[in-house]
Structures are given as C-alpha cells and as structure tokens.
Amino acid sequence: MPSGSYDPDTVEPAWQDRWVDHGTYAYDAVDDPDLSFSIDTPPPTVSGDLHWGHVYGATLQDFVARFERMANGGVFFPFGYDDNGIASERLTEDELDIEHADFERHEFQRKCREVCADYEADFTEKMQSLGVSIDWGHTYQTIEPRVQRISQRSFIDLYEQGREYRRRAPTIWCPDCATAISQVETEDDERGSHFHDIAFEVVGSDESFTISTTRPELLPACVSVFVHPEDEENQHLVGESARVPLFGQEVPTIADERVDMETGSGVVMCCTFGDQTDIEWYQAHDLPLRIAIDETGTMTEQAGDYAGMPSDEAGEAIVADLDETGALLDKRAITHTVNVHERCATPVEFLVTEQWYVEILDKKEEYLQAGREMDWYPEKMFTRYRHWIEGLEWDWCISRQRSSGIPFPVWYCDDCDEPVLADKADLPVDPLSDDPPVGSCPECGHEEFTPEDDVFDTWATSSLTPLINAGWAEGKDDPASDAMARPELYPMDMRPQGHDIISFWLFHTVVKCYEHTGEPPFDSVMINGMVLDENREKMSKSKGNIVAPDSVLAEYPVDAARYWAAGSSVGDDLPYKEKGIVAGERLLQKLWNASKLVDELAPAESVPDERPDLAALDEWLLARLDEEIERAAEHLEDRAFSKYRDSLRSFFWHTFCDDYLEIAKGRIRETDDPSARYTLRTAHERFLKLFAPVLAHVTEELWHEMYADADPVGATVEAGTDDATAADGGAAGIVDSVHTTDWPEPLGLDADIAAGERALEVVGALRKYKSERDLALNAGLGRVQVYGDVADYVDDIARAMHVDELELLEEAPAVETVVTGIDLDYSVVGPEFGGDVPDIEAAIEGGEYVLEDEGDDAVLLAGEFELTAEMFDVERERRYDGEGDLLETDGAVVIVG
RNA sequence: GGGGCCGUGGUCUAGUGGUCAUGACGCUUCCCUUACAAGGAAGAGGUCGGUGGUUCAAAUCCGCCCGGCCCCA
Numbered sequence: 001m002p003s004g005s006y007d008p009d010t011v012e013p014a015w016q017d018r019w020v021d022h023g024t025y026a027y028d029a030v031d032d033p034d035l036s037f038s039i040d041t042p043p044p045t046v047s048g049d050l051h052w053g054h055v056y057g058a059t060l061q062d063f064v065a066r067f068e069r070m071a072n073g074g075v076f077f078p079f080g081y082d083d084n085g086i087a088s089e090r091l092t093e094d095e096l097d098i099e100h101a102d103f104e105r106h107e108f109q110r111k112c113r114e115v116c117a118d119y120e121a122d123f124t125e126k127m128q129s130l131g132v133s134i135d136w137g138h139t140y141q142t143i144e145p146r147v148q149r150i151s152q153r154s155f156i157d158l159y160e161q162g163r164e165y166r167r168r169a170p171t172i173w174c175p176d177c178a179t180a181i182s183q184v185e186t187e188d189d190e191r192g193s194h195f196h197d198i199a200f201e202v203v204g205s206d207e208s209f210t211i212s213t214t215r216p217e218l219l220p221a222c223v224s225v226f227v228h229p230e231d232e233e234n235q236h237l238v239g240e241s242a243r244v245p246l247f248g249q250e251v252p253t254i255a256d257e258r259v260d261m262e263t264g265s266g267v268v269m270c271c272t273f274g275d276q277t278d279i280e281w282y283q284a285h286d287l288p289l290r291i292a293i294d295e296t297g298t299m300t301e302q303a304g305d306y307a308g309m310p311s312d313e314a315g316e317a318i319v320a321d322l323d324e325t326g327a328l329l330d331k332r333a334i335t336h337t338v339n340v341h342e343r344c345a346t347p348v349e350f351l352v353t354e355q356w357y358v359e360i361l362d363k364k365e366e367y368l369q370a371g372r373e374m375d376w377y378p379e380k381m382f383t384r385y386r387h388w389i390e391g392l393e394w395d396w397c398i399s400r401q402r403s404s405g406i407p408f409p410v411w412y413c414d415d416c417d418e419p420v421l422a423d424k425a426d427l428p429v430d431p432l433s434d435d436p437p438v439g440s441c442p443e444c445g446h447e448e449f450t451p452e453d454d455v456f457d458t459w460a461t462s463s464l465t466p467l468i469n470a471g472w473a474e475g476k477d478d479p480a481s482d483a484m485a486r487p488e489l490y491p492m493d494m495r496p497q498g499h500d501i502i503s504f505w506l507f508h509t510v511v512k513c514y515e516h517t518g519e520p521p522f523d524s525v526m527i528n529g530m531v532l533d534e535n536r537e538k539m540s541k542s543k544g545n546i547v548a549p550d551s552v553l554a555e556y557p558v559d560a561a562r563y564w565a566a567g568s569s570v571g572d573d574l575p576y577k578e579k580g581i582v583a584g585e586r587l588l589q590k591l592w593n594a595s596k597l598v599d600e601l602a603p604a605e606s607v608p609d610e611r612p613d614l615a616a617l618d619e620w621l622l623a624r625l626d627e628e629i630e631r632a633a634e635h636l637e638d639r640a641f642s643k644y645r646d647s648l649r650s651f652f653w654h655t656f657c658d659d660y661l662e663i664a665k666g667r668i669r670e671t672d673d674p675s676a677r678y679t680l681r682t683a684h685e686r687f688l689k690l691f692a693p694v695l696a697h698v699t700e701e702l703w704h705e706m707y708a709d710a711d712p713v714g715a716t717v718e719a720g721t722d723d724a725t726a727a728d729g730g731a732a733g734i735v736d737s738v739h740t741t742d743w744p745e746p747l748g749l750d751a752d753i754a755a756g757e758r759a760l761e762v763v764g765a766l767r768k769y770k771s772e773r774d775l776a777l778n779a780g781l782g783r784v785q786v787y788g789d790v791a792d793y794v795d796d797i798a799r800a801m802h803v804d805e806l807e808l809l810e811e812a813p814a815v816e817t818v819v820t821g822i823d824l825d826y827s828v829v830g831p832e833f834g835g836d837v838p839d840i841e842a843a844i845e846g847g848e849y850v851l852e853d854e855g856d857d858a859v860l861l862a863g864e865f866e867l868t869a870e871m872f873d874v875e876r877e878r879r880y881d882g883e884g885d886l887l888e889t890d891g892a893v894v895i896v897g
Numbered sequence: 898g899g900g901g902c903c904g905u906g907g908u909c910u911a912g913u914g915g916u917c918a919u920g921a922c923g924c925u926u927c928c929c930u931u932a933c934a935a936g937g938a939a940g941a942g943g944u945c946g947g948u949g950g951u952u953c954a955a956a957u958c959c960g961c962c963c964g965g966c967c968c969c970a
Binding site for chain 1: 900910911916923927932935966967968
C-alpha cells in the first residue's frame with residue numbers, strides 16, 4: 001500500500017530499469033494490421049546533446065504509444081540513430097581532431113562508428129530515463145549493414161525504374177565541406193561585401209556601360225549581359241554584343257525580367273555561375289558554360305593569366321588590373337544576402353559537376369496527392385507540405401563527396417562511362433574495396449572500371465525509415481524480392497515530425513516510399529512544435545537562453561516534465577515553463593495522497609467483488625467518470641493532449657478529490673459503507689489508467705501498490721530486497737504493467753446526473769455561506785432546509801457540511817418572487833425575428849411587455865411581437881422575509897438557520 | 898519580396914456566429930478540516946491587438962493597419 005510521500009527519485013529509475021529489463025514494451029508481431037499501431041520515429045542525429053526538442057518530441061510520441069497500446073493492442077515503437085551524415089562526420093572530426101580526407105574511407109568510418117557508439121549509448125540511457133515506451137529490441141543505426149543494404153537497394157530499384165539519373169549540371173557546392181549539397185541545406189545570410197562598378201564596351205561602337213558586381217573573379221566566366229525589358233534607359237543595348245574587360249570574350253546582351261532594376265546600373269552580367277539566377281538564365285537562354293572556378297575554389301584555364309590562383313586572390317588581382325586599365329569605375333561597401341551552407345555558414349558556389357539525381361519535378365502532383373491521403377495533426381500543417389512541393393525547382397541531388405556515409409553501389413566503365421550497378425544479392429557493397437559484378441562492360445566490353453567514390457545524401461537513407469522498420473527487401477530467401485518482413489506495419493500508422501523539417505525529411509520520405517510501394521508511407525502525420533524559452537524565444541547557444549533538460553530532470557520528476565509536455569496543442573510551439581513542471585509535480589503528489597486515502601478507506605480486502613447496490617452519489621460519480629473516460633479517449637485520438645490533460649486533471653482534482661472523496665470519507669468512517677468502498681476503488685483504478693499515458697511512472701507504482709499481484713518497486717527498494725526477485729512474481733518473467741492493461745470500458749450506469757449536480761450545488765452554496773461569514777468549512781450548521789430534488793443525497797450533504805438537522809421541504813419556501821427581467825434565447829429569437837430583434841429588446845428594456853401563463857405555455861407579448869416559451873427565460877429575484885438566510889442555486893433553494 | 902501561423906485579465910491558455918468569455922499560475926480574504934497548507938473555500942481582475950465592414954447577433958467571418966513568430970525566395 002502507498003505510504004509516506006511520493007519518492008520519484010527512487011521510483012522512476014526503478015521502473016525505467018524494469019520496463020527495459022523485462023521488455024514491457026516489446027512489440028509482438030500480429031498478422032492483422034488493425035491490431036497493431038506502428039510509429040515511424042524519425043531517428044535523431046547522433047550529436048551527444050539531449051535537448052528539449054528530443055524530450056518534447058519523444059514524450060508526445062509516447063503519449064500516443066501508451067494510449068494506443070491500452071486502447072488497441074500491439075504498438076511498434078522503434079528507435080533509430082542517424083549516424084551516417086555530415087553531422088556525425090563533423091562530430092568525429094571535432095572529437096578526434098582529425099580531417100576525414102586524411103584517412104582511407106573504411107578507416108575513417110571505423111573511427112566514426114567508435115565515436116558515435118559512445119554518443120549512442122549515452123543517448124539511449126537518456127531516452128530510457130525519460131520513461132519513453134520504446135521497444136529497445138527494435139533499434140537501428142542508419143550506418144549499420146542492414147540499413148546500408150536497404151539504402152543501396154533503394155538506389156538500384158529507383159535506377160531500374162528510371163527515377164534516377166547522373167548528370168553534369170549546375171550543383172550547389174560547399175567549398176568548405178567540399179561536397180555538393182541540396183537546396184534545403186542552404187540558407188540566406190546577410191554579409192558585408194563590395195560592389196565593383198566595371199565598364200563594359202559595346203562591340204562595334206564607342207559606347208560603354210557599367211555593370212556592378214560583388215564577384216569580379218567571375219569576369220572570365222561571364223557569358224552574357226542582361227537588361228530588364230522595361231528598362232528604357234538601357235533598352236538600346238539589347239541585341240548588341242559586349243566585350244568583357246581584361247578577358248575579351250564577346251557576350252550577347254539579352255532582355256529578361258529577372259533583372260533587378262533597382263540594384264546597380266540595371267545591367268547585370270551572367271556568369272557560370274554566380275547565383276541561382278545565373279543558372280535559370282543558363283537554362284532559359286541556352287547559354288554556353290564558361291567554368292572559371294573549380295571544385296577546390298581554384299581558377300581554371302578559362303581564367304587565363306589568373307589560372308591556378310585561389311578565387312579570392314584572383315578577385316583581388318582582377319580588381320587591381322581593372323583599376324590599372326581604367327575599367328574599374330568605383331568600389332563601395334554594401335551588405336547583401338548570400339546563400340550559405342546551413343552547417344558551416346560558408347557561402348556556397350554554384351558549380352557544374354557530375355552528380356546523381358532523383359527525379360521529382362515530374363511527379364509533384366502525385367506526391368501532393370499522397371500527402372492529401374494522410375491525416376495531418378494538425379490539419380493546417382498539410383499547407384506547408386503543399387507549398388513546399390509547389391515551389392520545387394530542382395530535382396533531388398543525392399550525391400555527397402564525403403567519407404562517412406553509404407557508398408553508391410556503382411562502377412563506371414573506363415571506356416564508355418556506362419554505370420554498372422551492384423548485384424542485389426551482394427549488398428551492401430563498397431565500390432572502393434569491392435569488385436563490380438561483371439568482368440566486362442555490358443555496353444562496350446571494356447574490362448576496366450572506376451568505382452564511384454561518392455556517398456548518399458543523408459536524406460536518401462533517412463527517408464527510408466518506414467521501410468527499414470517494416471523490414472523491406474530483407475531478402476532472406478530471395479535477394480531480389482522487395483517483400484517486407486513485417487508487412488502488417490506498413491503503411492506506418494503515425495509519423496511524428498517537427499514542423500521545421502516537413503519540407504525535407506517528411507517530403508523525401510513520402511517520395512522514396514511512394515516510389516517503392518506505390519502508396520503513402522503513413523496513415524497519419526503528427527507535427528510537433530519547437531520548445532521555446534520562458535519568453536517564447538527560440539533557444540539558441542548564441543542567445544545563451546538554453547535550459548538543459550538534464551539539469552531540470554535532476555531536480556524534478558520525469559512525470560512532471562511529461563505533464564508539462566502534455567500542455568500543448570498538437571503542432572504548437574511550447575515555451576519551457578518551470579511553473580508548468582511544478583504544476584505537474586503537484587499533481588503527482590495529489591494523486592499519491594489521494595491514493596493513500598483511497599487505500600486507507602477502501603483496502604482491497606474490504607471491497608466486495610460484485611458491485612453492491614450503489615448510493616445515488618456513488619452511482620453519479622461513476623457515471624461522470626464514464627463520461628470522462630470517453631472524453632479522454634477522444635482527446636487522445638485527436639492528439640489534443642492539452643485538452644485531455646486539463647480535463648482529466650480538473651475532474652480528478654475537483655470533482656473526485658474535493659467533492660466526492662470528502663463526502664465518501666465521512667460516509668465510510670461513519671457507516672462502513674460498501675457502496676462507497678466499491679466506488680472509491682473502482683474509480684481510483686480507472687483514474688490510474690486514464691493518467692497512465694502521461695504520468696507513466698507514478699501510475700505504474702500506484703497500480704502495483706494497490707491492484708497488481710507483483711510487488712511495487714518502491715516497496716522493494718525500501719525493503720532492500722533484490723529487484724529481480726520481486727519482479728519474478730509474474731509468470732515466466734513477464735511483469736504486469738498498468739501500461740499493458742486495457743483502456744477502461746464505460747460501466748454504463750443509469751445514473752441521474754442532474755440530481756447529483758444539484759446536490760453538489762447545495763454543498764457549494766453552503767461552502768460559500770461559510771466562507772462569506774469567515775467560518776471554518778467544518779464549522780457546524782444547526783438547521784438547513786432544502787427545497788429541490790436531492791432526497792437521495794440528504795445524508796451525504798448533511799455529513800459533508802456538518803449540518804445537525806437537514807430538512808427537505810415539500811413545498812417552495814414562502815418567498816416572494818419578483819420578475820426582474822427577460823433573458824432572450826437569441827439562437828431562436830434571432831433567426832425568427834431578424835431585424836425586429838432590437839425592437840423586442842427595446843420593449844423589454846422599457847418594461848412594455850406582458851407575461852402570460854407559466855412554464856411551457858408561457859407567452860411573452862413584447863411590443864407588437866409574441867414570443868413563445870422556448871424563446872426566453874424569465875429572470876426572477878426571490879425575496880425571503882422568513883427566519884434564516886436564503887441561498888439560491890440553479891436547481892434548489894436552501895435556507896440556513 | 899511571397900506564403901503560413903498567431904495576438905484573449907499581470908503571465909500562459911480554452912473558445913471557428915448566439916449575448917453573465919474557459920481554465921491555470923500569480924494576487925486578496927478566510928480556514929492547520931486525522932490524504933495532501935506544495936491543501937481547501939471564497940473573491941478581485943479582461944472594451945478578446947487596432948480599425949472598417951458583413952449580420953438581428955462577431956473573440957469567432959471579410960478588408961485594411963499594427964505587433965510577434967515560422968517557412969520560402
């Protein structure tokens with residue numbers, strides 16, 4: 001039985017250990033998809049820190065997992081570590097103070113895995129200490145061989161489907177990371193720079209014009225000059241040729257509305273490539289390529305005298321030479337927006353390189369439709385997905401020039417460049433160390449091959465998590481088969497996702513899985529917001545406003561933090577609030593203390609197995625609880641965590657503890673009442689189950705203290721006995737858990753809810769009477785008369801309010817009632833009388849009305865209008881001249897004294 | 898620059914057409930009542946960002962403005 005005060009420091013870790021040790025949340029395979037609920041958890045990047053985003057996201061997922069487990073059955077709640085991307089590569093470099101380029105790929109990957117292994121173990125421990133009901137028997141790393149095989153298999157399948165191509169094309173390139181990156185990995189940043197005004201000659205004339213550029217080193221790459229079609233001043237240049245200073249190439253002048261007339265002279269040079277507009281122009285006007293800067297940031301032969309110089313030095317040299325020849329007209333400082341790599345803040349280059357792409361632009365409508373077929377929580381987040389797809393301009397570049405990652409399973413013929421893909425049976429492969437599957441090129445018969453040394457974009461793999469979880473193409477018998485080992489899991493029932501990465505992670509996952517299976521990978525998507533600081537600002541290192549979860553959880557129970565996390569509407573950002581966590585802690589204590597009282601008043605052996613005849617109030621409480629059970633389930637199904645939490649807390653705290661428990665306490669102590677005992681214990685066990693999804697630890701402990709056969713951990717620890725011995729109370733090592741019990745079914749009692757409410761109104765009126773007179777709540781009241789239908793509650797009311805003599809009046813007390821006004825029911829009156837409503841209101845206001853008959857036959861004549869009974873209520877004030885004080889409630893009249 | 902979300906007592910928040918606007922925290926007063934004073938009871942506190950419109954009726958729908966945040970350029 002629960003005793004003393006709740007000790008989460010002992011109880012929470014003990015249950016976390018036991019849940020993991022006994023596989024409480026292990027997924028048991030079932031054939032019927034309806035009996036399982038699968039969650040496709042996005043694997044977090046392995047980087048060491050556990051931040052609030054992890055805590056918040058994982059906790060919300062856990063609310064769903066725990067509820068679905070109770071309500072439906074088997075829940076598949078896996079966990080993954082994303083350790084094959086640039087983030088883990090950088091982590092390894094920083095941790096060991098090395099550069100990936102200094103090592104052979106396998107060597108670096110080995111180091112990478114060693115570093116990540118420590119972080120993963122640390123992360124596992126932290127996730128387990130959050131009490132999240134993950135099945136730790138189903139975890140994966142995105143670098144592990146099984147995942148590598150699936151990822152390479154995905155590449156081969158999409159290639160065979162004609163969804164992938166290799167092309168020499170403009171690519172976004174990070175010079176610092178020395179790799180291609182995708183559009184989504186860039187962001188805009190304001191940077192200081194210089195505008196150089198440079199004179200260009202018009203070929204065959206004496207005229208010249210000025211262009212302004214921040215990138216003089218791109219002059220050798222200049223392929224054309226652009227003028228806005230509405231730029232009258234410069235319109236005469238269109239159709240002419242211009243000569244680029246220093247380099248001498250003649251380039252056409254073309255009109256295009258993408259020119260920003262406000263910047264510089266209005267005439268712009270187009271190079272290979274200065275920015276994204278240059279690429280658009282290159283494509284739109286079929287311009288030639290002049291590649292002046294290579295992948296290492298060095299000037300090419302195209303740059304003539306400047307070849308071999310780093311591009312920034314070349315820029316300075318070119319400016320000096322322009323100045324010398326008189327072509328440099330002006331140089332001035334400006335700030336402008338540049339595209340930078342989000343991970344290292346280096347301005348990106350736009351290079352022409354050979355990369356692999358997944359074709360997506362041709363199927364935008366299908367991916368949009370796939371998104372429409374999923375249920376979005378909240379619905380509005382679908383808009384973000386839609387806008388992202390509608391704005392897509394590039395196919396998906398999946399090549400990365402990194403060491404750590406999953407290799408492309410491809411070799412190229414040295415003679416004809418034909419790609420040769422690995423055999424599906426051989427996966428995973430590394431072309432750098434493995435031989436191609438053929439001895440000679442199937443196209444030309446040549447026998448020498450060059451391995452592809454690029455690796456996949458991290459999203460190319462992390463977009464496969466539904467397939468990884470469902471065991472896609474594991475190919476135990478047939479390596480070419482794409483059958484799933486756990487087909488009942490797919491499509492996954494729910495995908496949780498932060499709203500900031502809908503556009504790439506979720507989108508890419510839909511694309512990949514849709515192409516492999518022909519259907520959307522998820523039935524539903526649950527979007528979570530960001531955790532903000534106490535002032536609703538994003539937590540960031542530079543602002544110094546980060547609150548570490550570790551330090552908070554050292555001070556407060558995990559359940560209290562879970563309570564805080566449940567205080568949000570799905571999709572909304574949630575500010576970190578210490579007060580919110582304190583409120584959770586108070587609820588834990590309230591639940592613990594109430595449980596102690598319930599166990600004292602209604603110990604298990606004192607409660608009848610069969611339901612006894614219930615007192616009216618007991619029946620009322622259980623019927624109200626039925627309503628709460630349904631409400632809680634509806635809210636959880638809608639992922640409306642905050643409503644679920646607040647509604648349940650309020651009903652438990654106020655209705656159960658403040659109202660019912662106080663009354664039942666008195667009744668049991670005075671009359672040894674089996675009805676109240678049964679009700680207390682029944683309701684209490686139900687409350688534990690209703691709270692279980694959010695207050696995972698305290699409900700488990702209490703349920704074991706009071707309802708399960710096995711010993712509770714708290715008692716075990718106090719007794720100093722071995723944990724495992726206590727746990728063996730369950731058969732075959734299986735420990736009962738409140739989390740694997742069924743969600744409570746409504747009892748379906750036929751209670752008069754209104755009568756119960758009326759009785760509590762009387763209690764409320766008497767409390768108020770005492771409070772207003774500064775009386776203690778347990779102060780005695782001599783005589784109270786009640787007029788109203790509360791006959792079944794007289795004893796309960798009298799005992800709770802310490803009334804010596806409570807008399808039920810047969811007739812209304814001698815009160816004089818005065819009509820003080822008319823309350824219109826506008827939902828009826830409005831549609832009926834429309835624009836005449838103000839006249840009716842004026843008539844009532846001015847007292848120009850007549851009230852005829854009573855009750856359902858009442859008629860109100862207001863001015864020239866006749867209103868029937870359902871259109872209004874009559875406001876009355878009672879005046880009581882008799883002995884004692886008159887208290888009024890909606891359904892009863894109470895006289896004290 | 899384009900798109901989206903949001904603005905409700907001091908703070909946070911419920912509330913997508915029906916007239917005394919929900920709750921929590923904080924505040925005031927009272928009560929140590931044998932589960933809990935980290936508790937209980939009662940109260941004070943809001944022209945629902947501003948403005949114009951639609952409607953018999955607007956926190957709610959529409960326009961504009963102000964402020965904040967997010968995504969994208």
